[in-house]
Amino acid sequence: MARANAFYAQSGGVTSVINASACGVIETARKHKKQIGRVYAGKNGILGALKEELIDTSRETNKSIAALRYTPSGAFGSCRYKLKAPEADDREYARILEVFRSHNIRYFFYNGGGDSQDTADKLASYSKRNDYDLSCIGIPKTVDNDLPFTDCCPGFGSVAKYVAIATREASLDVASMCETSTKVFVLEVMGRHAGWIAASGALAQEKIGDAPQIILFPEVPFVEAGFLRTVKRAVNSKGYCVIVVSEGVRRKNGRFLSESGSKDAFGHVQLGGVAPVIADMIGRKLGYKNHWAVADYLQRAARHIASATDVEQAYSLGKAAVELAISGHAGVMPIIKRVSDSPYRWKIGHEKLSKVANVERFLPKSFISQDGYGITAKARRYLEPLIAGEDYPPFRGGMPQYVRLKNLLVEKKCPVKW
Amino acid sequence: MARANAFYAQSGGVTSVINASACGVIETARKHKKQIGRVYAGKNGILGALKEELIDTSRETNKSIAALRYTPSGAFGSCRYKLKAPEADDREYARILEVFRSHNIRYFFYNGGGDSQDTADKLASYSKRNDYDLSCIGIPKTVDNDLPFTDCCPGFGSVAKYVAIATREASLDVASMCETSTKVFVLEVMGRHAGWIAASGALAQEKIGDAPQIILFPEVPFVEAGFLRTVKRAVNSKGYCVIVVSEGVRRKNGRFLSESGSKDAFGHVQLGGVAPVIADMIGRKLGYKNHWAVADYLQRAARHIASATDVEQAYSLGKAAVELAISGHAGVMPIIKRVSDSPYRWKIGHEKLSKVANVERFLPKSFISQDGYGITAKARRYLEPLIAGEDYPPFRGGMPQYVRLKNLLVEKKCPVKW
Numbered sequence: 001m002a003r004a005n006a007f008y009a010q011s012g013g014v015t016s017v018i019n020a021s022a023c024g025v026i027e028t029a030r031k032h033k034k035q036i037g038r039v040y041a042g043k044n045g046i047l048g049a050l051k052e053e054l055i056d057t058s059r060e061t062n063k064s065i066a067a068l069r070y071t072p073s074g075a076f077g078s079c080r081y082k083l084k085a086p087e088a089d090d091r092e093y094a095r096i097l098e099v100f101r102s103h104n105i106r107y108f109f110y111n112g113g114g115d116s117q118d119t120a121d122k123l124a125s126y127s128k129r130n131d132y133d134l135s136c137i138g139i140p141k142t143v144d145n146d147l148p149f150t151d152c153c154p155g156f157g158s159v160a161k162y163v164a165i166a167t168r169e170a171s172l173d174v175a176s177m178c179e180t181s182t183k184v185f186v187l188e189v190m191g192r193h194a195g196w197i198a199a200s201g202a203l204a205q206e207k208i209g210d211a212p213q214i215i216l217f218p219e220v221p222f223v224e225a226g227f228l229r230t231v232k233r234a235v236n237s238k239g240y241c242v243i244v245v246s247e248g249v250r251r252k253n254g255r256f257l258s259e260s261g262s263k264d265a266f267g268h269v270q271l272g273g274v275a276p277v278i279a280d281m282i283g284r285k286l287g288y289k290n291h292w293a294v295a296d297y298l299q300r301a302a303r304h305i306a307s308a309t310d311v312e313q314a315y316s317l318g319k320a321a322v323e324l325a326i327s328g329h330a331g332v333m334p335i336i337k338r339v340s341d342s343p344y345r346w347k348i349g350h351e352k353l354s355k356v357a358n359v360e361r362f363l364p365k366s367f368i369s370q371d372g373y374g375i376t377a378k379a380r381r382y383l384e385p386l387i388a389g390e391d392y393p394p395f396r397g398g399m400p401q402y403v404r405l406k407n408l409l410v411e412k413k414c415p416v417k418w
Numbered sequence: 419m420a421r422a423n424a425f426y427a428q429s430g431g432v433t434s435v436i437n438a439s440a441c442g443v444i445e446t447a448r449k450h451k452k453q454i455g456r457v458y459a460g461k462n463g464i465l466g467a468l469k470e471e472l473i474d475t476s477r478e479t480n481k482s483i484a485a486l487r488y489t490p491s492g493a494f495g496s497c498r499y500k501l502k503a504p505e506a507d508d509r510e511y512a513r514i515l516e517v518f519r520s521h522n523i524r525y526f527f528y529n530g531g532g533d534s535q536d537t538a539d540k541l542a543s544y545s546k547r548n549d550y551d552l553s554c555i556g557i558p559k560t561v562d563n564d565l566p567f568t569d570c571c572p573g574f575g576s577v578a579k580y581v582a583i584a585t586r587e588a589s590l591d592v593a594s595m596c597e598t599s600t601k602v603f604v605l606e607v608m609g610r611h612a613g614w615i616a617a618s619g620a621l622a623q624e625k626i627g628d629a630p631q632i633i634l635f636p637e638v639p640f641v642e643a644g645f646l647r648t649v650k651r652a653v654n655s656k657g658y659c660v661i662v663v664s665e666g667v668r669r670k671n672g673r674f675l676s677e678s679g680s681k682d683a684f685g686h687v688q689l690g691g692v693a694p695v696i697a698d699m700i701g702r703k704l705g706y707k708n709h710w711a712v713a714d715y716l717q718r719a720a721r722h723i724a725s726a727t728d729v730e731q732a733y734s735l736g737k738a739a740v741e742l743a744i745s746g747h748a749g750v751m752p753i754i755k756r757v758s759d760s761p762y763r764w765k766i767g768h769e770k771l772s773k774v775a776n777v778e779r780f781l782p783k784s785f786i787s788q789d790g791y792g793i794t795a796k797a798r799r800y801l802e803p804l805i806a807g808e809d810y811p812p813f814r815g816g817m818p819q820y821v822r823l824k825n826l827l828v829e830k831k832c833p834v835k836w
Contacts, residue, residue, distance in 0.1 A: 014594050016587075044597040072587050074594035081598050161816055169434075169490050169719035172820060176432050176492035179462040180499050185715060203817065273694055275712075293714035294693075297603060301587035304723055307816060387816035398579055398725060398805035399621065402590060 003035060004106030006325075007049060008057075009042035010141075011112030011119075012080060015155030016072040016303040017314035018141050021111050023068035024318025025139070026057050030065075035326040036107060040410060044077035046110075046119070049096045050418045054103060054410040067403035069315060070393035072303035075405050083119050086126050093126045095418055100134065102413040107135045107325050111318075113142035113153075117333055118357035124331040137321045138333035138353050141314075143300045145196035148359040149351040150335035152386055154317055155300065157310030160200030161387035162302045163189050163244065166295065167204035171211035171242045174291075178240035184231060184282050184290040187212075188275035190299060191246040195219050195363040197299070200383055201244030202375045211242035213373070216278075218248035219363050220372040222257055228285050230373060235288060245274055304400050308389025313346070320348045344385030421453060422524030424743075425467060426475075427460035428559075429530030429537075430498060433573030434490040434721040435732035436559050439529050441486035442736025443557070444475050448483075453744040454525060458828060462495035464528075464537065467514045468836045472521060472828040485821035487733060488811035490721035493823050501537050504544050511544045513836055518552065520831040525553050525743050529736075531560035531571075535751055536775035542749040555739045556751030556771050559732075561718045563614035566777040567769040568753035570804055572735055573718065575728030578618030579805035580720045581607050581662065584713065585622035589629035589660045592709075596658035602649060602700050602708035605630075606693035608717060609664040613637050613781040615717070618801055619662030620793045629660035631791070634696075636666035637781050638790040640675055646703055648791060653706060663692055722818050726807025731764070738766045762803030 008025050010018055022041070029036040041055040042048025048055065055076050057065070068075055086093045100108070110120040117138040124136035140147050145156035167187060174185045191197040195217030204212060213234040216222060234241035249257050258274040275292040282290050313336055320334035332350045339345035367379035375383075393400040426443050428436055440459070447454040459473040460466025466473065473494050475483070486493055504511045518526070528538040535556040542554035558565050563574035585605060592603045609615040613635030620633060631652040634640060652659035667675045676692040693710040700708050731754055738752035750768040757763035785797035793801075811818040 010594070013599075014591055047597065071590070073590035077594050077597060079598040080595070164816075165722055165818060166716050166720075168817065168820070169721060170715040172489075172491035173432055173715045173719040176428070176495050177498070179465065179495060180497040181431075187716075276691055276694070291714050292712065293716050294710065294712045295716070296709050296711035297588040297591045298584050298605075298711050298713070298716075301591040302584075303587060304583055309816075384815060389816060390810070390813055392808070392810070395808055397802060398582075398727075398807060399586065400583060402586070 003037050005037045005104050006039045006107035006109060007042060007100065007105045008039055008109040009045045009048060009111065010074040010076055010078040011045045011110060011116035012078060013143065013300065014074040014078050015141060015143050015300050016158045016306050017154050017311050018111060019068040019071045019073070019075045020311050020314035021139050021141065021154060021318035022075060023065060024315040025109055025322055026065050028319040028322040032322065032326055036322070040103065040105065041076035043407070043409065045079035045081065046083065047079050047081055049099050050092060052099045052412045052414050052418065055407045056410045059408045060405050064403050064405055069311065070303060070391070071402040072301045076407065082115055086122055090126065093123060096123065097127060097130060097132050098414055101132065103410065106133055109137050109139055109321050111139040111141050113144070114147055114358050114360060117353050121331065121353035121357045124353060135325045135330040136353065137325050137330070138356065139317050139321045140333055140335065143190060143197065144192065144194055146194040146360045146362070147356060148361045149356055151338040151346065152336055154310060154314035156196060157307035157313070157386035158302065159190065159197055159299050160203065160383060161307040162299045162305055163197055163200045163295070164203035164387055165305060167201045167212055167242065167244055170293070171204060174240045174242060175211070181289060182291045183235050183239070183288040184241045184243065186243045186245060186275045186278045186290065186292040188245050188247060188292070188294045191218060192248040193218050193360055193362065195246050198244050198246035199363060199367065199375050199379055200387070202380065203383055203387060209238070212244045213238070213241050214243040215374055216243065216245040216249045217363060217368060218246050218250065220368060221252040222249050223252065224281065231282060232286055243278065245278055247274055249274055303393055303402070306391050307387045308391035309386055311391045316348060324350055341381045341385065344388065421455050422522050423455045424457045424525035424527060425460060425518065425523045426457055426527040427463045427466060427529065428492040428494055428496040429463045429528060429534035430496060431561065431718065432492040432496050433559060433561050433718050434576045434724050435572050435729050436529060437486040437489045437491070437493045438729050438732035439557050439559065439572060439736035440493060441483060442733040443527055443740055444483050446737040446740040450740065450744050454740070458521060458523065459494035461825065461827065463497035463499065464501065465497050465499055467517050468510060470517050470830045470832050470836065473825045474828045477826045478823050482821050482823055487729065488721060488809070489820040490719045494825065500533055504540055508544065511541060514541065515545060515548060515550050517832055519550065521828065524551055527555050527557055527739050529557040529559050531562070532565055532776050532778060535771050539749065539771035539775045542771060553743045553748040554771065555743050555748070556774065557735050557739045558751055558753065561615065562609060562612055564612040564778045564780070565774060566779045567774055569756040569764065570754055572728060572732035574614060575725035575731070575804035576720065577608065577615055577717050578621065578801060579725040580717045580723055581615055581618045581713070582621035582805055583723060585619045585630055585660065585662055588711070589622060592658045592660060593629070599707060600709045601653050601657070601706040602659045602661065604661045604663060604693045604696050604708065604710040606663050606665055606710070606712045609636060610666040611636050611778060611780065613664050616662050616664035617781060617785065617793050617797055618805070620798065621801055621805060627656070630662045631656070631659050632661040633792055634661065634663040634667045635781060635786060636664050636668065638786060639670040640667050641670065642699065649700060650704055661696060663696055665692055667692055721811055721820070724809050725805045726809035727804055729809045734766060742768060759799045759803065762806065
C-alpha cells in the first residue's frame with residue numbers, strides 16, 4: 001500500500017504507562033517514514049475520529065515524544081465511549097471510515113482494554129466489508145490485568161508496585177502505633193471483577209505472617225463472620241491487622257459490599273468506598289481503632305513509582321504494534337509472552353483481536369490461598385517480576401516534570417460535522 | 419556529669435522521617451561515647467519508660483542504624499499516650515525517674531509534636547524539683563507542621579511532596595478522562611486544625627489555573643453554595659475540577675464536615691471520610707461524575723518519595739538534640755531557622771520547651787488566597803523548598819528495603835513492675 005497515515009487512540013481508564021505505549025507507537029512510526037506518514041492521535045480517544053479532531057503528533061518535537069515515556073495519564077485524552085454495534089447501527093463506523101478516508105488513514109492503533117479490542121475487531125471487519133483497506137492493531141492496556149492471552153497488561157505492573165509499596169509502608173506505620181492506637185488498617189484498591197491488583201498487596205510481605213494479613217478478592221465471596229474471626233486472630237497474634245480490599249468484593253448473594261449505583265458508559269456499576277464499609281464493620285463488631293485509605297486514581301496515575309518492567313513492556317507493545325502493521329499484520333494485538341519467571345524473561349507475540357475481545361481473565365484459583373485471604377507461591381512467582389525495577393521521571397524543584405503536548409489539530413476535511 | 423545513658427522515645431503519629439531523627443540521635447551519640455553511654459529507646463514511646471521496656475540500640479549494627487535514615491514509621495514503636503499532669507498525679511513522672519535512675523539515664527530525647535514537647539517540659543521541671551539531674555531535649559516531629567518557632571517540622575516536607583505529586587498525577591488522569599467520564603476528583607489529606615498539608619496540594623500547579631482548582635482548609639469555614647459555584651466554574655472553564663480537602667474542614671458553625679465521633683488519647687476527635695461527603699454533595703447538587711481518594715497513612719508513610727530536604731532536616735535535628743545535650747543545654751528543642759527562600763538556606767537554632775509546648779501554628783491569613791480556595795505567592799515561596807530533592811531508599815526486586823531492628827530489651831532492674 002502507498003504511504004498512508006496512522007490513527008492512534010487511547011481508550012478507557014488511563015494508566016501511568018499508556019503514554020509509554022504512545023511513545024513506542026510514535027517513535028517507531030517516525031523510524032518508518034516510507035510506510036507511515038503521520039501519526040494522528042484521536043483527541044479524547046475514538047471521539048477524535050468521530051469528531052474529526054485529529055491531533056497531529058508530527059508537530060511535537062522528538063524530545064516531547066520521548067517524554068511521553070515517563071508521563072502518566074492519556075496525553076491526547078481518553079474516553080469511555082462504546083461504539084454502537086455496527087449490525088444495529090453502523091453510522092459511527094461509517095463516519096470513522098469517512099474521516100479516515102479524508103485523511104488517508106490506513107492504520108488504526110487502539111490502545112485499551114477488552115471493550116476497546118472488541119471495537120478494534122469490529123472496525124477491522126467493518127472496513128473489510130466496506131472495501132476500505134485498514135490495518136487495525138490493538139495495544140493492550142488495563143490496570144486490571146484482565147485481558148486474556150497476554151501474560152500481563154501494561155499498566156498493571158505499576159499499579160501492583162504502587163499497591164505493594166503503599167501496603168508495606170502503611171503496615172510499618174500501623175505496626176509502630178498499634179500498642180495504643182490504630183490496630184487495623186484497610187486499603188481499598190481497584191479491581192472491579194478481577195483481584196490482580198489486590199493480590200499484589202501481598203508483595204508487601206517479606207516473610208510469612210507479615211502484613212497484609214488479609215486480602216479480599218472479588219473472586220472470593222465475602223463472609224463476614226469468617227472475616228472478622230481472621231481480623232481478630234491477626235490482632236491477637238501480631239497486635240495489628242492490615243487488609244487490602246478490592247473495590248469489587250461481593251457478598252455470597254453477588255451484591256457488591258459497596259455500590260454507588262451509578263454506571264459508566266459501558267454499563268458497569270461504578271464502585272468505590274468499600275474500605276469505609278469494612279472499617280465500620282470492624283469498629284462496630286470488634287471495637288478496634290482503625291484507619292482506612294482509598295487509593296483510587298492515585299494508584300493508576302503514580303508514574304513517580306512506576307515499574308521499570310511495566311514501562312518497558314508498554315513501550316515495546318506500542319513499538320510492536322507499528323512493526324506488526326508495517327509487516328502486513330492486521331486484526332491482531334501484540335502480547336507479552338513469559339519465557340521464564342526467574343530470571344524473568346519475556347518476548348512479544350501477538351493474538352487475533354477476535355479472540356481477545358470481551359474475554360475477562362480472573363485470578364486463577366491456583367493463585368488464591370486456601371483460606372481465601374492470601375496468595376499462593378505460584379501467584380508470587382507470577383507477580384514479582386512485574387514490579388521489578390524503578391524508572392523515575394525527571395524531577396525539578398521536588399516535582400516530577402511531566403510533558404504537556406501542544407496537541408495541535410489537523411484541519412478538518414470532511415464536509416459533514418459530527 | 420559522669421558518663422550517663424540516654425533515653426530516646428518516639429511519640430504520637432509516626433512519619434516517613436522520624437527514624438531519620440532517631441538515626442541522627444544514635445549516630446551522634448555513638449560519636450560522643452565519653453559523654454553518652456548507651457542510647458535506650460522506649461519500646462512504644464514513653465510507655466517503654468513506664469514499663470521499663472528499654473530497647474538497647476547499642477545492639478544494632480552501624481549499618482542498621484544508618485538504614486533508619488530511609489525507613490519510615492517508628493522503628494521502636496510509638497504511642498498515643500499523654501501522661502497525667504504531675505500536679506494532679508505524679509506517679510507516672512515518679513516512675514519514669516525511677517526507671518531512669520535504675521539505668522543511669524540522664525538524657526531524655528522526646529521526638530514528637532506539641533503534646534510531647536509539653537510532656538518533655540513537664541518532665542524537665544519535675545526532675546529538677548526532685549533533684550534528679552536530667553537533660554530533657556525535644557525533637558520536633560509532626561506531619562501537621564503546626565509547631566511554633568521552628569520554620570517547619572520534620573515529617574511535613576515529605577507529606578507535602580507526596581500530596582503535591584499525587585495531586586499532579588491524579589489531575590493529569592482526570593484531565594485526560596473528563597470529556598466523557600470523571601469531571602471532579604477529590605483528594606482528602608491530613609490536617610486536623612491546620613491546613614499546611616492541604617496547602618501543599620497547590621504545588622501540583624505549574625501555572626495559574628492549573629489543578630487543583632480548589633483547596634479546602636480547616637482555617638476557612640466551608641460554605642456550600644460558594645464552594646459548589648466554584649466547582650461549576652472550574653468544570654465549565656477547564657472541563658474538570660480537582661479538589662484537595664483537609665480532613666479538618668468545618669462548617670461556619672464549627673462542626674467538622676465529617677466526624678466519626680471517636681476520640682484519641684489526647685481527646686482529639688478522630689476524623690476521616692470528608693472526601694466522600696464532598697463527592698456526594700457534588701454528585702447530588704451538580705450531577706458531575708466524580709472520584710475520590712483518601713490518602714490517610716499512605717501520605718505520612720510514603721518514604722519512597724520523601725523530600726530530601728525533609729530527611730536532611732530530620733536527621734540534623736536529631737543530631738542537634740544530642741549536641742545540645744552534651745553542651746549542657748536542657749529544656750530546649752532544636753528548631754529549623756530559615757535563612758533564605760531562594761536559594762533555600764536554613765540553620766539549626768533552639769527554643770525553650772516551655773514556649774513550644776501546646777501552641778498550635780495555623781496557616782497564616784497571608785498564605786491563603788482571597789477567595790479562600792488557594793494559596794498566595796508568599797505561601798508558595800515558603801512551601802517550595804520543603805519538598806525539594808529526592809532521597810530514594812534502596813530497592814530490591816522492585817520493593818524498598820526498609821530495616822527492621824532487632825529491638826532487644828535491656829534487663830529490668832526496677833523492683834516494681836508497672
